Amino acid sequence: MIKHYENIKVILVEPLGPINVGSIARICENFGIKEIRIVSPKCDLLDLKVKKMALKGMSLIKDAKCYLTLVEAIADCNRVVATCGRIDHGEIPLYSTETTLNWLIDGNPKNTIGIVFGREDRGLTNQELLLAQKVLTINTSPSYPSLNLSHAVAIVLYELSKCIGNSSKVNNHSNNNPAKPKELNDLIDASQEFLLQIGFLYKHTALSKMQKIKSMLQRGEARSEEIALLRGIISQAKWFINKKND
């Protein structure tokens, strides 16, 4: 996913933890990100823990470009957003994740765009935040707002992929193929006859109870094969009862 946007760069500033770096690589691979950039990594990028967490994302780490400063890392980017979890961001305005990412992609799809994440312990400095065009924050509980770095990346990439819009994997449940009305009616008729026979229904209550059942099957958009299954149950129950009568 995140297709048609080949030029999204996930940029990490001085990440400390190999577990985080590996996890970030995996989530980037999960969302089809093609490039990770790292400013002055503070851990060994080839640490075994990185590999263990990255799994199929490890190639993103092997191909990651490293930079000395954030300025250099974003030099070729047309649009850049930074992320901020701190509350002491001074006068720098913070926007919601969704608003910011919609802005980020609201341009030429050939743009090179960068999303910048800060250090695990203290995020990005205000000076670094000001290098971006917009700063986003992820709304969390005020009593414990500090997100794990890889969780922040996961949430941002999820929201970004939603903004870009792609729903190939989700079944469009309204494409369900409900049975024909006649099949449903026939089932209801057969069931009513059976339920009268076993004394579950009385003639004067039959209609309203059968309507309840019908409305449930209709709501569930019962399919042909499901209606057939239910008819099979009714037939078998009738047969079983009549056999006993012999």
Add this chain to the structure above:
Amino acid sequence: MIKHYENIKVILVEPLGPINVGSIARICENFGIKEIRIVSPKCDLLDLKVKKMALKGMSLIKDAKCYLTLVEAIADCNRVVATCGRIDHGEIPLYSTETTLNWLIDGNPKNTIGIVFGREDRGLTNQELLLAQKVLTINTSPSYPSLNLSHAVAIVLYELSKCIGNSSKVNNHSNNNPAKPKELNDLIDASQEFLLQIGFLYKHTALSKMQKIKSMLQRGEARSEEIALLRGIISQAKWFINKKND
């Protein structure tokens, strides 16, 4: 955040990794979740790695309730959604994260609601998915859809907090009030017993046929009174047959 919804339970089924469990506790704390439930944990919940990743979320682990089965873990839940990253989910319909979570909170805010996450390596079984009323999937790249467990939790809680924040804006599209998963399960158990008795089911086909029926009732969001009606039918049919036997 996620305030006004005190009764959200994050339910983990057989988690394997202490790093994941700790990370999940932290993200739960970040989003103000008050309770984690764990079905048959496959790692030591007091492992140092759990503590290291959980940070302020560690109290959620200390207070976590453990269960032997998922059925028990969701017994008191009014609404339950499960998560699925597998593609071999058979006929179980998958919905987008946003759609499912909007449905989850679209009821009485005092409802006890459960969100179920499966094992790191193979998720939830189809049988477990059918214990929930709806199943969500997180849209990812088709070439590497497998998310880290704690990332899945992070994304779901982020989306949930957005849904709750927006819920005033969301149209109350379904006034439907589906039965608790336990009511549906009990109906399925009773029906299976009856259908075996009348020879409609054989032991080796029972599971797959009952899953079809269950999936249809789940899709239709069958209500308590409808489930009760169906149970009434089963009881009456049993009674009728036994009477004949006398």
